[in-house]
Amino acid sequence: MADAPKLEWEEGNVPFSSQFNDTYFSRAGGRDETSYVFLAGNKLTERFLGTEAFVIGELGFGTGLNFFVTLDAWLKTPHEHRCPLTFISYELYPLSAQDMQQALKSWPEFQPYLDDLLTCWPPKDGWNSYDVQGVTLKLAVGDANDLLPTCAESVDAWYLDGFNPSQNKALWEHALMEAVFCKTKQGGSFATYTAAGWVRRNLQDVGFTVRRLKGFGRKREMLVGTRD
Numbered sequence: 001m002a003d004a005p006k007l008e009w010e011e012g013n014v015p016f017s018s019q020f021n022d023t024y025f026s027r028a029g030g031r032d033e034t035s036y037v038f039l040a041g042n043k044l045t046e047r048f049l050g051t052e053a054f055v056i057g058e059l060g061f062g063t064g065l066n067f068f069v070t071l072d073a074w075l076k077t078p079h080e081h082r083c084p085l086t087f088i089s090y091e092l093y094p095l096s097a098q099d100m101q102q103a104l105k106s107w108p109e110f111q112p113y114l115d116d117l118l119t120c121w122p123p124k125d126g127w128n129s130y131d132v133q134g135v136t137l138k139l140a141v142g143d144a145n146d147l148l149p150t151c152a153e154s155v156d157a158w159y160l161d162g163f164n165p166s167q168n169k170a171l172w173e174h175a176l177m178e179a180v181f182c183k184t185k186q187g188g189s190f191a192t193y194t195a196a197g198w199v200r201r202n203l204q205d206v207g208f209t210v211r212r213l214k215g216f217g218r219k220r221e222m223l224v225g226t227r228d
Contacts, residue, residue, distance in 0.1 A: 002125055002141050005093035015063060015095075015103045020163035024062045024103065026193075028217035031107055033193070034069040036216045041191025041224045042157040048074060051083045057155035057183065059144055059171050060162045061091035063103040064117065068110040071135050086136045088151060090144035097121045145176055154185045160192035165199050174202045181206040184227045195221035 006019040015024040026033040039045065048054060058066060067087055074085050095103070097118045104110055116132045123141050127150075130137040140147040158180060162171030170176070172194075180190070190203070195212055200223055203210050208225040215222040 002092065002094055005095060007095075007099060009102070013102055013105045015099065017163060020167045022163040022167055025065055026217055030065050031069055033216045034066050037193045037222055038066055038159045038161070038191050039070065039073055041213065041222065042189045044070070044073065044157060047156070048077045048083055048085070049081045053084045053086070054157075055086045055088065055153050055155050056157050056159065057180070058087070058089040058159040058161060059176075059180075061089040061094065061139060062161070063095060063100055064114070065104065065107075066159055066161060067137060068104070068107070068113050071113055071133055072110065074135060075133060086138065086153060088138045088140070088153060088155065090140045090147055092141070092143060094123055094139075094141055144171065145179070148176070148179045148183065151183060153183075154188075155183050156185055156188050158184065158188070158190035160190055160194075165194055165196045172196070172199045172202065174205065177202045178206040181208060181227060186227060189224065189226045191222070191224045193219065193222050195219075195223050199223070
């Protein structure tokens with residue numbers, strides 16, 4: 001059974017990991033951060049349209065906020081143009097149902113989605129599959145270095161959302177970025193809130209074309225890239 005995360009709570013129900021010395025989402029607004037960094041960074045609004053199927057990969061499921069923001073955006077896509085969506089996420093320390101409820105209190109609009117997911121919670125170690133409002137969520141519980149190579153799907157867009165690279169180097173190191181690249185479709189993309197130089201170099205070294213963009217909130221820069 002996966003270990004429980006070491007959580008503290010900041011004002012506004014913002015969860016803080018004492019293990020990784022970082023918050024699970026931005027104090028400036030978690031939903032807005034997800035929309036800016038991951039949805040806009042990967043240009044998902046237009047990419048959801050007119051494709052036969054779409055696969056998103058994520059390093060760090062955390063509170064599930066990225067998944068729920070993405071699910072909400074997908075549900076708002078006109079039904080006749082909406083592509084089937086699979087969301088694959090990797091998490092070493094899954095939150096309890098109670099902690100997820102508390103972390104997402106600021107977004108009551110996501111409660112129906114959360115209720116759907118929590119009917120089958122907690123996840124087991126290894127691969128778990130859920131249907132949440134018509135989206136297939138595949139949650140891999142354990143070390144992403146071990147589990148990512150066992151994933152059968154190729155990914156259209158990545159959310160690289162581990163804790164701060166200075167505190168959680170394992171989710172940003174060269175070998176894992178190489179595995180991410182190998183699982184990315186030609187023309188696929190990634191987005192991440194971080195612009196750390198060594199992370200950027202790792203992403204470039206494995207084959208991604210990387211660009212810096214203006215970061216969210218007080219962050220000066222973020223990174224996006226493609227497999228050309």
